[in-house]
Ligand SMILES: NC(=O)C1=CN([C@@H]2O[C@H](COP(=O)(O)OP(=O)(O)OC[C@H]3O[C@@H](n4cnc5c(N)ncnc54)[C@H](OP(=O)(O)O)[C@@H]3O)[C@@H](O)[C@H]2O)C=CC1
C-alpha cells in the first residue's frame with residue numbers, strides 16, 4: 001500500500017517550501033498549494049512534489065481548492081496549514097476588507113479544509129494522521145501594527161483545541177507558534193539586529209527549527225491539542 005501524501009498549504013516558498021522538501025527527502029509524497037505560478041515551482045515539481053493552485057481569499061477559492069485536492073488524492077497522512085499573509089493593519093477604507101481577507105486565509109481556510117478533508121485523513125491506512133496549524137508567538141501578546149493578523153492567528157490557535165477534541169482519536173491536531181524564524185526581503189541589518197535582541201536566544205534560526213518541530217509532531221502518537229512555541233524564549237525578554 002503506497003504512503004498517503006502530506007499537504008502543506010502555501011508551500012511554494014520559505015518555511016513551507018523548506019518543510020515540503022525535507023518531507024520529500026524523508027520519503028513522504030508531498031502536495032503543496034500555491035497562489036502565484038513562478039519558477040521555484042518547477043524545482044519542486046522536479047522533486048516529485050505535486051503543486052495545486054489555491055487562493056484562500058474567498059470561500060469559493062477554498063472550496064475550488066478542495067475539489068482539486070480530492071481529484072488529486074483519496075487519502076492524506078497530514079495537513080499542514082502554513083499559508084498566511086503577514087499584512088499590516090490598514091488605516092484607510094480597506095481596514096475591514098483587510099481583516100476579512102486575513103480571517104479567510106488564517107481561519108476559514110483551515111476550518112473548511114479540516115472539515116472537508118477529514119475523510120481523506122481517515123482514509124489513510126498509516127498508524128498516525130496529523131493536522132498542524134502554523135500560528136505565531138504574537139497570539140500571546142497581540143500586535144500594535146498587525147492586530148488583524150494576530151487576531152486571526154489567535155482564532156487559528158483556538159481552532160487547534162476544537163479540532164483536536166472533534167477529531168480524536170483518529171487524527172491528532174496541534175499547532176506550532178513561531179516567532180521570527182527568517183527575515184523577509186528588504187529587511188536590513190538594523191532590523192535583523194533588533195529582531196535578534198527580542199529573543200533570549202538572540203538569533204534568527206532559519207526554517208530548520210520549524211521542520212524539527214513538525215517532525216516531532218508527525219512522529220509522536222500521544223500528542224494532540226497542543227501548541228509548540230518555537231520562539232527562542234521571547235517571553236523571557
Ligand atoms: N517567517 C517567520 O519568521 C514567521 C512565520 N510564521 C508563520 O509560519 C508560516 C510560514 O511563514 P512564511 O514561510 O514566512 O510564510 P510566507 O509569508 O512566505 O507565506 C507562505 C505562503 O502563503 C501563501 N498565501 C498567502 N496568502 C494566501 C492566500 N490568500 N491564499 C493562498 N495562499 C496564500 C503565499 O503563497 P504565494 O507565495 O503563492 O502567493 C505564500 O507563499 C506562516 O503561517 C507564518 O504566519 C509565524 C511567525 C514567524
Ligand SMILES: Nc1nc2c(c(=O)[nH]1)N=C([C@H](O)[C@@H](O)CO)CN2
Nearest residue numbers: 083084085086136179180181182184
Ligand atoms: N505569513 C507570514 N507570517 C509572518 C511572517 C512572514 O514573513 N510571513 N513574519 C513574521 C515576522 O518574522 C515576525 O515574527 C517578526 O516579529 C511573523 N509572521
